[in-house]
Amino acid sequence: xxxxxxxxxxxxxxxxxxxxxxxxxxxxxxxxxxxxxxxxxxxxxxxxxxxxxxxxxxxxxxxxxxxxxxxxxxxxxxxxxxxxxxxxxxxxxxxxxxxxxxxxxxxxxxxxxxxxxxxxxxxxxxxxxxxxxxxxxxxxxxxxxxxxxxxxxxxxxxxxxxxxxxxxxxxxxxxxxxxxxxxxxxxxxxxxxxxxxxxxxxxxxxxxxxxxxxxxxxxxxxxxxxxxxxxxxxxxxxx
Amino acid sequence: xxxxxxxxxxxxxxxxxxxxxxxxxxxxxxxxxxxxxxxxxxxxxxxxxxxxxxxxxxxxxxxxxxxxxxxxxxxxxxxxxxxxxxxxxxxxxxxxxxxxxxxxxxxxxxxxxxxxxxxxxxxxxxxxxxxxxxxxxxxxxxxxxxxxxxxxxxxxxxxxxxxxxxxxxxxxxxxxxxxxxxxxxxxxxxxxxxxxxxxxxxxxxxxxxxxxxxxxxxxxxxxxxxxxxxxxxxxxxxxxxxxxxxxxxxxxxxxxxxxxxxxxxxxxxxxxxxxxxxxxxxxxxxxxxxxxxxxxxxxx
Numbered sequence: 061x062x063x064x065x066x067x068x069x070x071x072x073x074x075x076x077x078x079x080x081x082x083x084x085x086x087x088x089x090x091x092x093x094x095x096x097x098x099x100x101x102x103x104x105x106x107x108x109x110x111x112x113x114x115x116x117x118x119x120x121x122x123x124x125x126x127x128x129x130x131x132x133x134x135x136x137x138x139x140x141x142x143x144x145x146x147x148x149x150x151x152x153x154x155x156x157x158x159x160x161x162x163x164x165x166x167x168x169x170x171x172x173x174x175x176x177x178x179x180x181x182x183x184x185x186x187x188x189x190x191x192x193x194x195x196x197x198x199x200x201x202x203x204x205x206x207x208x209x210x211x212x213x214x215x216x217x218x219x220x221x222x223x224x225x226x227x228x229x230x231x232x233x234x235x236x237x238x239x240x241x242x243x244x245x246x247x248x249x250x251x252x253x254x255x256x257x258x259x260x261x262x263x264x265x266x267x268x269x270x271x272x273x274x275x276x277x278x279x280x281x282x283x284x285x286x287x288x289x290x291x292x293x294x295x296x297x298x299x
Numbered sequence: 300x301x302x303x304x305x306x307x308x309x310x311x312x313x314x315x316x317x318x319x320x321x322x323x324x325x326x327x328x329x330x331x332x333x334x335x336x337x338x339x340x341x342x343x344x345x346x347x348x349x350x351x352x353x354x355x356x357x358x359x360x361x362x363x364x365x366x367x368x369x370x371x372x373x374x375x376x377x378x379x380x381x382x383x384x385x386x387x388x389x390x391x392x393x394x395x396x397x398x399x400x401x402x403x404x405x406x407x408x409x410x411x412x413x414x415x416x417x418x419x420x421x422x423x424x425x426x427x428x429x430x431x432x433x434x435x436x437x438x439x440x441x442x443x444x445x446x447x448x449x450x451x452x453x454x455x456x457x458x459x460x461x462x463x464x465x466x467x468x469x470x471x472x473x474x475x476x477x478x479x480x481x482x483x484x485x486x487x488x489x490x491x492x493x494x495x496x497x498x499x500x501x502x503x504x505x506x507x508x509x510x511x512x513x514x515x516x517x518x519x520x521x522x523x524x525x526x527x528x529x530x531x532x533x534x535x536x537x538x539x540x541x542x543x544x545x546x547x548x549x550x551x552x553x554x555x556x557x558x559x560x561x562x563x564x565x566x567x568x569x570x571x572x573x574x575x576x577x578x579x580x581x582x583x584x585x586x587x588x589x590x591x592x593x594x595x596x597x598x599x
Contacts, residue, residue: 067468149497153504159490240461240492240501249491253464255374 070254074261088246090266097233097243097270100161100168105226108172113218116180121206129181133174141167142235149239159240164233171232172225179221183214212287219285223278231271234263244270333550336543338387339367341376343495344578344585345435345515345571349389351589353541356562359598362555373398381423386544392416392430393535395542397469405471405535412536426548428541428556431563433571436537437472438514442502443523449530450476453484453509460486461507463494472511475533482531496579499524515568517576539566565596 068077077083084090119125148163187210195209211218234245247263250256336357340350347369354366367385373394379385392412396403399419406412409430417427439450447453466472467489476482490507492498498510499518512519514537519526541559548555570592577588 067474150500153500153506156504158504158506159501237491238493240490240497240506242491246491250464250467253491254468 067254068250068256068259070256070258072256072258074258074265077258077262078265088242090244090247093242093244093246094266094270097230097245100165100236100243101226101229101233101274104165104168104172104229105222108169108176108225109222112173112177113180116177117184117206117211117214120181120184121202121210123185129177133178136170136174139170141171141232142238144170145235145239160236161241164236164239164241167235168229168233172229175224175228176218176221179224180214180218183217183221184210187213212290215286215290216282219278219282223275223282226278227271227275230274231267234267333363333555334386334547336362336364336386336547337367337384338364339376339379339385340369340389341372342369343372345513345575346389348574348578348585348588349539349566349571351586352566352592353387353389353559353562355586355589355593356598357555357558359593360558362551362558377423380425380542380544383424383544383546386547387541389539389541391435391537392540393436393471393537395420395540396535397471405533407529407532407534407536409536409538413540420542421545424545425542426545426556428543429560429563430538430540431566432538433563433566433568434536434538435513435515435568435571437529437534438512438516438519438526439476439509439529440498440502440512440516440519440524440526441509442505443525445508445525447527449528450482450484450533451530453527454482455485456508457485457487458508459488459490459506460484460509461490461492461498461501462511464491465494466511467491471533471535481533515571515575517572517580521580539563539571562598 078090082089086092119129145163145167148166149159152158152163191213192205192209195205200209233243234248236243237245237249244266245263247259247266249263251259251261251263338350338354338357340347350366350369354364357364364387371379373390376385376388376390377395377398380388392409393405395416396405396412400415403415413427413430420427439453441447441453441458445456447456460473460476462473468474470478473489476484477486486509490501492501492507492510494512496518498512499516499522501507502510502524503522514526518524541563543555543559574585574588574592577583578585
């Protein structure tokens with residue numbers, strides 16, 4: 061099986077290339093690359109959310125490890141994603157795990173964890189103590205307090221954390237193309253390597269477009285996912 | 300700042316002080332006055348060492364040379380020469396051919412390549428020096444246990460092919476390997492890998508079965524790979540050659556070109572391999588490797 065990889069003409073304009081239906085189809089087409097990128101990013105954000113939200117919620121509810129938590133999160137934000145992925149690639153190759161997906165998955169996961177953790181932790185810590193006391197006085201169990209009061213009131217901030225994580229991950233995922241992988245970053249990589257400015261610009265537009273679309277999608281999720289009580293509260297307090 | 304850099308800065312200063320205080324002594328290297336020669340290597344280890352060798356050699360001959368921090372690749376080097384930002388670059392002639400005359404047929408005969416790029420460099424106000432016997436060409440590399448000995452042997456092995464993004468659009472690379480009129484190889488898949496040590500890692504791990512590397516990559520022997528014979532003569536001749544701004548050359552006169560040609564004649568392919576082993580495997584600094592080589596050759 062021959063993989064058609066016809067070179068893109070060097071003098072092509074970014075929009076001319078984007079408008080060509082042939083650019084979108086095939087194994088190296090935009091649609092296939094887009095699917096690669098979206099699947100990886102979705103898995104990263106989901107894994108980050110299902111691990112970090114319970115951990116942060118429990119730590120915040122029980123008021124545990126405040127100093128160590130804040131330090132860990134601050135330091136983890138200083139991790140250089142490209143360097144992590146770049147260091148992991150040779151290790152992964154030597155173990156026979158290939159270029160993908162482990163190195164890029166781990167690097168992106170490290171990028172996605174802090175915003176989700178931090179938003180969940182902060183949101184639950186900032187729930188009005190009066191509300192929590194009132195709930196306890198009414199006879200709520202600790203589990204009820206966590207799930208029906210604290211997490212419910214924190215929903216929008218937690219979702220905002222997931223949005224920040226998702227947009228960062230989508231905007232960073234293209235480094236995968238520079239580490240033996242493919243995905244939406246391949247056009248920037250090929251354009252840079254082949255001295256093809258049109259292709260670089262088109263690739264950048266695609267990546268930025270997907271990041272923008274991700275932000276919009278999360279905004280609408282944030283609007284519809286609020287618990288009824290919280291939404292009523294929000295509409296009542298807004299004049 | 301490394302100690303060698305400090306030394307390099309101090310020695311000319313001390314030398315200058317001696318010359319200034321003892322003005323009458325006039326026995327040093329007598330070289331015609333001319334502008335400072337701005338030299339910059341391309342940003343990969345072999346090119347950095349080559350730039351250091353040419354720069355330190357000219358400095359030893361008494362020329363005023365500034366060796367700039369390595370940056371960019373061929374495109375940036377040629378643009379710098381064209382814009383007057385750089386006065387001296389060193390390139391591989393086959394690479395210059397693809398940059399300056401992409402539509403010209405490539406040739407494994409260096410004289411044929413030079414016949415095309417010489418005039419092309421003149422057009423941008425530069426003069427091509429004699430090419431060196433030192434060659435760092437494209438290498439089609441497979442693992443040591445591959446049954447193939449020539450690139451043609453790979454045609455039906457269903458190999459997975461790995462190379463840098465540049466390779467996939469070049470007639471002397473991927474397009475030539477897959478062209479039925481040349482090699483007609485059917486690869487089962489392709490992987491784009493950043494040019495460098497990652498090529499060897501991917502080959503060793505079995506992620507790919509063949510990569511395009513350069514013949515003087517020390518990892519090829521280090522990791523037990525083999526270079527297949529280019530039986531169809533697809534790879535262009537890749538001797539190294541200096542290219543100097545014609546304006547600077549006129550200021551110094553033909554002696555400068557003679558000096559450059561003498562140096563080019565001294566460098567061999569084995570030297571390139573030895574330098575790369577020092578810088579890439581032993582992780583030594585390019586400027587030290589260059590000055591040691593020049594010393595061994597009796598220049599410094």
